[in-house]
Amino acid sequence: MPQKDKLPIPYPVVVEGKYDKIRLSNIIDARIIVTDGFGVFRKEEKRLLLRRLAAASPLIVLTDSDGGGKIIRSHLSGMLPKDRIIPLYIPQIKGKERRKEKPSAAGTLGVEGMEDSLLYDLFLPYAKTDADPLARAAENPLSKVDFFEDGLTGGANSSQKRDELAQKVGLPAGMSANALLEALKLLVTYEEYLTLVGRERA
Secondary structure, three states, X not given: OOOOOOEEOOOOEEEOOHHHHHHHHOOEEOOXXXXXXXXXXXXXXXXXXXHHHHHHOOEEEEEXXXXXXXXXXXXXXXXXXXXXXXXEEOOOOEOOOOOOOOOOOOOEOOHHHOOHHHHHXXXXXXXXXXXXXXXXXXXXXXXXXXXXXXXXXXOOOHHHHHHHHHHHOOOOOOOOHHHHHHHXXXXXXXXXXXXXXXXXXX
């Protein structure tokens, strides 16, 4: 994509590794913290840092869309207040990072392998602005009731329907109902959600 100014992001951004940090440093102007992969599980100083940061500001969490990324994201969700986390997701794209000799176990690209334009658009809604994304999410009436009504929970094929909806908005497959709900409240308006599921507002 044409060279653009870095996006000024007011929130700390949490990623898995140093190559993710290097990648994002070309796209955003923000404080970027790495979990050192699964290292965050055993490094008390890293957990303390993240808790302190979360007490002062919401944190943007962006991990890979593979199994390891989901485990790290789940761990962070368990150790930090949910209302202090802004979850971002990259789509599942088959491929291999240039620096690696072979693809990951999942065969998909991680954060470092994403295109500039995709990362730019991913962070654009969170650039310094008068509109706080957490405030927008709080005002979004989308709820578990909607998910149940639209067959995204409680049905035999609910998981498949969630995957199909996630794909429409560039989210990875395999997300839990709660994780998908939190992400959608940040990413789309209620009206946009209704359009995605083909339902008219009552």
